[in-house]
Amino acid sequence: MAAIDLLKVMRKIGFLSPKGFMRFIVSVGRDGINIMLLLTMAALVYGNKTALIAGGESLTYSQLKRRSETLAYGLSETFGLGKGAKTAFLCRNHAVMIQALFAASRTGSSLYLLNPDMSQRQFDALAAEHAFDLLIYDAEFQSLVHGSPYGKKTLVSRHPDLLSAEGLAKEERKGSARLKRASASRIVLLTGGTTGKPKEAVHRPSLFHYLNPFSELMAKLELQKRGAAYIATPIFHGYGIAILLTMLALGKKVVIAERFDAATACTLVHRHAVDVITVVPVMIGKMLEGGPEKLETLKCIASGGAVLNPRLAKGVADSLGDVLFNLYGTSEAGLNLIAGPQDLANNPATVGKSIRGTQMAVLENGMAKKPGEIGQLCVRNSWSMNNRKSGWIQTGDLGWRDGKGFYYLAGRTDDLIISGGVNIYPAEIEQALLAHPSIKDAAVVGVPEERYGAIVKAFIQKTEGSTLDQRAVVEWLRPMLATYQLPRSVEFVSELPYTDIGKLNRKILKGTGQRKEVDQG
Template sequence: MIVRLIIVLYHMKLLTPVGIYSLIASIINNGINMMTLLKIAGETYSHKVALVDGDETVSFIQLQSEAEKLAIIFKDKYKLKAGQKVAFLCRNHASMVRAIFATSRLGLDIYLLNTEMSKMQFKQLVHQHNFDFLIYDFELSHFLEDSEYMKDKILSYHKDLLAINQLLHSRIDDKYKLPRCSSGQIILLTSGTTGKSKEVAHKPSLFNFLNPFLAILTKLKLFKCQTAYIATPIFHGYGIAILISCIALGKKVVISQGFHAKEACQLIRKHNVEVVSVVPLMIHKMLKTNAADLTSLTCIASGGAELNPKLVEEVFSKLGGVLYNLYGTSEAGLNMIATPQDLRYATNTIGKKIEGVQLMVMDQNNNPVEDDTVGQFCIKNRWSMQNKRKYWIETGDLGFRDKNGYYFLRGRTDDMVVSAGENVYPIEIEQVLIQHSQVEVVAVIGIDDEQFGQRLQAFVQPLNTQLTEEALLEWLRPRVARFQMPKAIVFVASMPYTPLGKLDKKQLRFH
């Protein structure tokens, strides 16, 4: 642990007497929260660019001072205090980032809400969590219509109405010092855009997150880069993890309010971006739009959804060995990283465990299974959710470890199909079908069958309209076991995706 801490402090430029003093002083004065990291970054990197969005460019010292000022205003004007709940209904922009640091400094529990939810789902969240304060984008004002929310709120940005950018022009007492605070948490809501949400709480702490931070730093070679582009939403755990890591290391972070492949390619070229955080669908779209704009990239950090082997090979072919596959969950955080070398070993691997992760592959009776046997991933680490009572976290993900220590996913526990007594994993058939030269996207689900109990059904988005079901089944037959053969293949013009870029198989069931 001491060695890993020394490595992190070295890359944060704190392994000097002045740096150590700055760290200790910041913890003493601020407590353990995200502002502590920003305070150190402000002092260390000063006028270096920290953040770029569509409207402004912000230096580290500016971001620090504005976040501190905002924290004082929040406390004075809205009487916000430790333990209260603040909800963010914001897309990626600088005002959101300022407010996240400011509310963390006050010890508030930060709830990052999915901006793609429905009005009904927002009403359910307000009723369920009873937020004390709301920060939201003007474009998302319709969420508040007919909702129960009646407490204080403020717009993230507006030219005329009261908003965070307007508050920053307020006068404050320069001598006022906020009391030390270490009680706040970051709350992720795991149910996506449907169903009753479940809270997943993580307490910001360099010491708790030392291992995943070091893994991102070293395996992704983040310390070598200067500029990162967060293409994924900050409200997703993956997005905010990359944001905090880059701020701590003094990297320039580029963000945008939504993902559009053409704009993303232009941003990467304009800012000479070296690291980009994405979901696989984003990589696919950018490669189709303009792969030439992506040549500055040295690290494509993919997470949030499964990589398919064809996409891995396409990235290697067009951009070289720059693709990394990250595996984690909202509850357990980051747990595995597959480097380009790992993906050359097996294009469908999620890599090996990072330092500090305990992982067991368990059968349905909670007994460990042998290598190459599929079971549920159960994880234990220091940085998992703070409100989880169970010692081991059951991820709901199925997979196995091979004899060389590499891990592979086989879908979710509720994806597995039992066909004529055989366990069948849809992902295995997906990974074969995607290898067909005329298949662009594929999804496989289980359907009821009178004779076998369950069978598979494949949905294929073809590159060529001349491809037929008969021809594709004939191509597939020698490549999979008999019990893995789909009962039918349905061709579709496009696939449904969730707002985070995952294939939405629930919608396919109603096709």
Template sequence: MLTLLSVLHRMKLLTPVGVFRLLFVICGYGINLMGLLKLAASSHRHLVALSDDRETLTYQQLLDQSECLAVQLREQYGLGSRSKAGLLCRNHASLVKSIFALSMTGADIYLMNAEMSSDEFAQLLDAHAFDFLIYDEEFTAVIEQSSYTGASVLSYHEHFPAISNLMHVPIKGRSRGHRNSDSKLMLLTGGTTGRAKKVAHKPSMFHYLPPFSSMLKRLRLLRYKTVYIATPIYHGYGIAILLLFVALGKKSVITDKFQAEHACQLVREHQAEVITVVPLMIDKMLRASNAEGDLKSLACIASGGAELNPRLAEEVSARLGEVLYNLYGTSEAGLSIIATPQDLDAASGTIGKLIEGVGLKVLDGSMNEAAAGEIGQFCVTSGPTWIKTGDMGYRDERGFFYLKGRVDDMIVSAGENVYPSELEHILLQHPFIEDAAVVGVPDELFGQRLKAVVQVKVGTELDAETLIEWLRPRAARYQMPREIVFVDELDYTPLGKVDRKQLH
């Protein structure tokens, strides 16, 4: 069984030399993400650590540039313990270097959604009072139109101060080293209210190793060399995979924005064995490429962040083999549930089984554990209390978990609790339907009923009356939609989830 000791052994930390390196790093750097990078560089100095659209860096180069950057951030901008640094960036090397450098200064690192609106950014400023901002040039208008008056620096620029040129400023004397263990990683994620909530993670190498051991075992990541991180690093899913592959001395490939054709090219060019995606991404890649050729190197497609359509899982299996894994996690608890390809074959629609050591239960309205098959809310432990995730679902007798949507997705129709995802799953079984989404709408007689938004496959025809007749023997009375709307294409958020606000 893969354990924490196995991970430490894989990182070469259980040998006398490894123990010495670990103690040296802790004494010189403290317990922070830069220490994690230093450990990786000590064993994998000349191996490629990171490749993006602009540059390719070995572990030693990434370490040296991140250390130089940490000194400049500390000396030029006064960053240190209790400083708050906000990062509004897409996936690129400057973002990665900034994360490591800020960790070394002791500043708290706030990863912001690069797709946020000006109003959402203003809310974050009011809530967190940043001392420093690092941002991509495309977000200049968002920054300038806000009330922010503190120090800031661009991620890339040829002439203005930017992360890309700060790291090349010479370091005076022996100012490089600065031990610090105060930094925290803040994931800013939308809660059930729609407002961003802050979830703090202590970026310690010891904090991340235990959950990584379960991920390594289920996804068999130790055997692979290269990961393409297609999901945003500002999302907990993306940063977790990045840190995992750094800890193992592997190669990570990133790109500013996801485009299906370019993503297929990157997989082929780097012969990536692992890719992190949301379901919409892999769906687009299958349609944009000769998947059997472009994607043949993939041995692990790690899908998360949104619900996985069982039909998509079947298509991936048919075209690429048993390579698809379904992951479920929360910002509060991190990765909690994994479905292997074998799990997806055995239980269609499952998000998998709990990983070892995760305190997650399905609780009913009275906060008691729900029986097998009974729908409740996913809750995670935080000391003696339970934190509600906002996700509804159930666990079957075999230990497989299933999602039924968010708490605020559920409607009450004529006294029945109705979950839109149940009707979505039925609709997606229709041979002419490419995609479908369902939301609740007001109804004078029933209080609420369902509205279905349907995308029909190219070359087929379907009307509402025909679809209603097809649904009658397959859906319960309270699941039948009050209206059906046909669209050319469904709207999705940048994170690959159906944009339900647009549906309403």
């Protein structure tokens, strides 16, 4: 069945032309199975079509393939990369980073994608633990790299004077030597935030393993009908690299920017007639503030990576129509749930139903919860990380399932507030707060308290001109929540802290919440 599905997918994306199948077999035999194989086949099918727009530069599929292949030779000859090597990437979203990913994979090296916003201590620990054979980094992280005891080989991604990945990719090759066939490369996502010790999520570039999520994305988001995609999410994140590879396999024009900026994003969407965009919820919210008329070309907004505010889902529908999809996945387990526009119209809080090939369970202490009961979401599928210890992956997300098979999120396990022995789920309180017309954004955390162990504290960003105070907030919540869920403390802030990935940074809020302050408002 998997082989039949593979042929169907390859036919849909144009890899099974009369000559295409033989080219595919020859390429696998000559170069091996790695992500460079995807680019090789795409270049054969799409050739002079625009593949990538980044930083004002435009590359066709043939140009992207040629630069990536040239860089692969450079990495092999200059740094000795080959099967079994480890290459780490400390880069923003740019063309050279993408070329380097393909190039290192072609040598047989495993790819380690690092969060550029990690601390010095965290980077030092990662470098010591994994002993990377090569680190490719952006010049802005020079102090982080040079301030570390890491002593192995390094290569700056771009530099006007020093040897760089960009320079190697543009070199004129001499001779006819070929790289050895390599099929052993892995993609390793280091998850867990920017301050704690990351967990490894190891994935292998197998066409068979990713058929289900790939075909589900094509079918439900109708990606084949799209022409240009803007990837707003960081490529080092699992969501970012998955969408990048999907779009390139489909022959789409991919637009990226090094950092997310709402005004820049709106300009790129308008300038390049982008019709599909991948975001986390906070990104599309900020883009809508710039005016929906700048986003009128969008036909598909793929939101993921964080909880979707139901009010935002309705706002997108009112402004842009039925274009919003809510995706749920993790770095460890990949894509698992999809909610389409109609699903969100019926219930804007849902993350959808499981896709083909995914088994979802809501568990607590190993026991299944009934529909409507909250527990930890656990996943089992064939495309999960290869280094999992058991069949089920604990996502760390709390959630529940309704009687129709739709899933909903209730927060992270480490965000759970236990007050006086009672479990309190921040997401439920936050959704009630966000329903208030004078509240632009809100977050809830637990603050240590001697009597109850913890109390609920709310951080609120008011809409402009609002005179909302703590008493009004509590009175708004009282009809919707139990008494024990009501915030004992409210702090009004100018904005809430988000990471570069677009996730709410609760660690900062918890640190702020522990200060002895008089409540504002």
